[in-house]
Amino acid sequence: MSIWKEESFEDKIYDEVESFFNIHELKEEDETLALDIIDILRDKNILVVEKDDNNYGYLIPLLYASKGKENFKGFLISTATISLQNKLKEEIDKLSKLIDVDIPVTIAKGHVNYVCMKRLEKYLRSHQENKTLNEISRKIEEEMIDKEDYPNISNEIWTNININGESCKKCLYKDECKYYLNRKSWPSAKYVLCTHELLVASLKRKDNPMFKDPSILIVDEASILKEKVSNSYEGYITKNMLKSIINEISYIIGDKELGEEIVNIIETFYDKLGTLIKSKYMSGDNNYKIYSKEVINTLKEDILLLFNSLSNFRKELGFYQKSDDLTYLKKLLKKYTNILYDMIGKGSKHIYYFHFQPNSKNSISIKYGRKDICSLTASLFANNKYGKVFTDSNIVDNDDYKAFIESLGLDKIDDMEIVKEYSLDKSKVKK
Numbered sequence: 001m002s003i004w005k006e007e008s009f010e011d012k013i014y015d016e017v018e019s020f021f022n023i024h025e026l027k028e029e030d031e032t033l034a035l036d037i038i039d040i041l042r043d044k045n046i047l048v049v050e051k052d053d054n055n056y057g058y059l060i061p062l063l064y065a066s067k068g069k070e071n072f073k074g075f076l077i078s079t080a081t082i083s084l085q086n087k088l089k090e091e092i093d094k095l096s097k098l099i100d101v102d103i104p105v106t107i108a109k110g111h112v113n114y115v116c117m118k119r120l121e122k123y124l125r126s127h128q129e130n131k132t133l134n135e136i137s138r139k140i141e142e143e144m145i146d147k148e149d150y151p152n153i154s155n156e157i158w159t160n161i162n163i164n165g166e167s168c169k170k171c172l173y174k175d176e177c178k179y180y181l182n183r184k185s186w187p188s189a190k191y192v193l194c195t196h197e198l199l200v201a202s203l204k205r206k207d208n209p210m211f212k213d214p215s216i217l218i219v220d221e222a223s224i225l226k227e228k229v230s231n232s233y234e235g236y237i238t239k240n241m242l243k244s245i246i247n248e249i250s251y252i253i254g255d256k257e258l259g260e261e262i263v264n265i266i267e268t269f270y271d272k273l274g275t276l277i278k279s280k281y282m283s284g285d286n287n288y289k290i291y292s293k294e295v296i297n298t299l300k301e302d303i304l305l306l307f308n309s310l311s312n313f314r315k316e317l318g319f320y321q322k323s324d325d326l327t328y329l330k331k332l333l334k335k336y337t338n339i340l341y342d343m344i345g346k347g348s349k350h351i352y353y354f355h356f357q358p359n360s361k362n363s364i365s366i367k368y369g370r371k372d373i374c375s376l377t378a379s380l381f382a383n384n385k386y387g388k389v390f391t392d393s394n395i396v397d398n399d400d401y402k403a404f405i406e407s408l409g410l411d412k413i414d415d416m417e418i419v420k421e422y423s424l425d426k427s428k429v430k431k
């Protein structure tokens with residue numbers, strides 16, 4: 001049964017929103033958007049709409065929906081930047097007072113935006129004289145762990161003390177770590193402002209999402225969403241990554257010799273790749289991104305040799321006693337072996353390119369991304385239990401709408417109708 005019928009406030013919320021716009025003399029376009037948002041909440045469809053910097057058009061109906069309507073499951077608003085999240089939070093606080101509703105908003109940002117106390121402690125041990133670090137230590141005691149609390153911090157210090165790769169599960173600070181505790185609250189939060197990266201990460205974790213299903217999802221500045229989805233499926237393989245997996249496995253099983261031959265094959269392969277790229281595709285000392293099927297074809301036999309060697313190495317590990325670390329490394333090896341097979345096999349799922357950075361430790365990376373981003377994106381948004389609104393300031397005419405909808409594969413979603421597509425300037429939309 002629809003939550004709107006159960007609560008029988010269908011008419012009430014339209015009236016509430018209309019009267020708010022009348023009293024406060026807000027823009028007509030925003031009122032039209034606000035009423036369409038209520039339709040989307042009720043019918044759980046998709047709305048694609050041009051929107052300027054003003055967010056009142058969708059915030060006002062969301063706040064009224066939150067007011068005393070127990071079956072409203074909340075909203076999830078995804079934005080392109082952290083500053084947009086902050087702006088929305090300010091607007092929600094301001095409107096909440098006018099509407100007289102209490103909205104405890106959760107701001108979800110990527111972990112790299114917070115201080116990790118474990119890393120800070122480690123870094124402090126070797127940098128005790130650093131005044132900035134001492135100031136950070138003082139502020140941490142006041143629970144200030146957000147990067148925004150340290151506007152003048154250098155990139156060098158920040159990248160040594162932010163959350164990045166430490167295991168929280170075994171951390172001594174986890175009962176007091178503000179980030180860890182906040183992160184644990186995300187799956188039950190009712191009103192969430194997240195970044196596009198976190199939205200995509202959550203939607204990809206179908207069985208264990210970071211955020212619960214809301215009553216409505218708003219994706220603001222949605223034209224960059226496809227890029228975020230694409231980035232989330234990208235990966236890379238470097239020489240050092242492969243070598244360190246082999247070396248770690250050899251150490252765990254206590255058989256150094258088993259890994260030696262394969263490490264030589266990895267070295268030879270990457271040397272050949274480097275020589276080929278330098279001789280045929282480069283003209284200077286710059287960073288290069290080379291999309292070339294020709295590179296793969298030229299090195300097909302070498303890729304096959306590397307693939308076979310890694311596969312055989314993996315098979316031989318079956319004779320050794322299992323441990324969590326070994327299982328994890330075998331899994332990782334399988335992933336990279338499959339990528340090598342996909343590179344030279346027919347009907348590859350990926351696009352490949354070779355990234356050459358002359359002055360870095362891993363000078364050549366094999367990078368890969370998915371070809372079927374459109375259908376992958378559509379599958380992320382195919383959940384028909386809640387309405388979805390995609391807004392962007394660049395969608396100003398019918399061609400923009402068509403391109404936008406097709407780029408995200410929204411037209412491929414069954415059971416969800418794209419009910420309205422319009423520009424704030426109606427004259428631009430052909431009937």
Ligand code: SF4
Nearest residue numbers: 116117118168171177
């Ligand atoms: S719980 Fe995680 S984020 Fe927090 S201090 Fe420990 S390792 Fe760092």
